[in-house]
Amino acid sequence: DAGITQSPRHKVTETGTPVTLRCHQTENHRYMYWYRQDPGHGLRLIHYSYGVKDTDKGEVSDGYSVSRSKTEDFLLTLESATSSQTSVYFCAITGGDKFYEQYFGPGTRLTVT
Amino acid sequence: RKEVEQDPGPFNVPEGATVAFNCTYSNSASQSFFWYRQDCRKEPKLLMSVYSSGNEDGRFTAQLNRASQYISLLIRDSKLSDSATYLCVVTLTGGGNKLTFGTGTQLKVEL
Numbered sequence: 001d002a003g004i005t006q007s008p009r010h011k012v013t014e015t016g017t018p019v020t021l022r023c024h025q026t027e028n029h030r031y032m033y034w035y036r037q038d039p040g041h042g043l044r045l046i047h048y049s050y051g052v053k054d055t056d057k058g059e060v061s062d063g064y065s066v067s068r069s070k071t072e073d074f075l076l077t078l079e080s081a082t083s084s085q086t087s088v089y090f091c092a093i094t095g096g097d098k099f100y101e102q103y104f105g106p107g108t109r110l111t112v113t
Numbered sequence: 114r115k116e117v118e119q120d121p122g123p124f125n126v127p128e129g130a131t132v133a134f135n136c137t138y139s140n141s142a143s144q145s146f147f148w149y150r151q152d153c154r155k156e157p158k159l160l161m162s163v164y165s166s167g168n169e170d171g172r173f174t175a176q177l178n179r180a181s182q183y184i185s186l187l188i189r190d191s192k193l194s195d196s197a198t199y200l201c202v203v204t205l206t207g208g209g210n211k212l213t214f215g216t217g218t219q220l221k222v223e224l
Contacts, residue, residue: 031210042117042200042216043157058211090156094210100145102212104156 003027004105006091012111019078021089021108025071029095032074033102034058034066036087043090049074081112114139117215119201125221130191134218136184136201143213146177148186149200151217157200160186191222 003026013019023032033048035058045058047066055066063085065077078085091105119136126132138146146163161168163175163184174187184201201215 033211040216043212043214045211048211100204100210101147101159101162102210103159107156 004091004093004103006089006105006108008108009106010109012113013081014113015082016080019081019110019112021076021091021110023074023076023091023105025074025093027093027095027103028071029093030071031094032068033092033094034064034074034076035090035092036060036085037090037107038087046076046089078110081110083112086110086112115215116140116213117201117203119199119215119218121216121218123219123221125223126191128191128193128222128224130222131187131189132191132220133188134186134199134201134220136186136215138182138184138201138203138213140203140205140213141182142205143182143203145204146175146184147202147204147212148173148175148184149202149214151198151200153197157214160199188220191220193222193224196220196222 005024007022034046035043037043044060046064049055049068067075089108092102094102117138148160149157150160151157163177167176172189176185198217198219200217202212204212
């Protein structure tokens with residue numbers, strides 16, 4: 001299995017509070033991604049990174065920011081959490097010799113009350 | 114219209130059956146194609162890539178029809194452990210290798 005961990009694995013927070021989710025990889029891969037998964041929508045890309053300090057928006061980036069100061073870490077921040085951001089968040093990496101194949105972390109279940 | 118469409122199922126099949134899933138994609142510029150498997154409350158895992166010539170991995174066969182923008186997955190001799198949701202995934206060239214996921218087809222294999 002690819003070396004990807006996410007923390008926390010579960011979190012309950014209140015509307016309006018900031019939340020940061022962490023993705024950590026040990027594969028030294030260049031590309032990292034944040035997705036959210038909701039019933040009826042499948043996985044949707046929030047933001048992705050193509051290198052240290054290099055990030056770009058996905059299809060559902062509003063309300064989220066990201067940072068990547070080291071190859072191994074990709075942080076997702078909800079500046080002011082809303083109930084619509086209750087979801088399961090997955091981090092993924094790609095790179096190495098199979099560039100187009102992505103490998104996912106175990107996910108973070110976030111509930112915003 | 115969704116970019117990647119799948120029948121959500123569920124497909125309930127007896128053990129040993131052959132089952133086929135279909136997927137259509139809307140962007141003719143799509144370049145790479147995959148099937149992922151997702152168990153309940155788990156992360157998606159890559160099952161197999163899909164090539165124009167078709168490819169097989171044990172009991173699993175994937176086919177791609179670019180002209181019809183159609184992808185299929187065939188599972189032969191279904192096992193109880195095949196019960197999962199199967200996600201059809203496409204990607205475009207360039208642009209950070211962003212994947213577009215279908216909402217998945219649920220398979221339940223029963224005794």
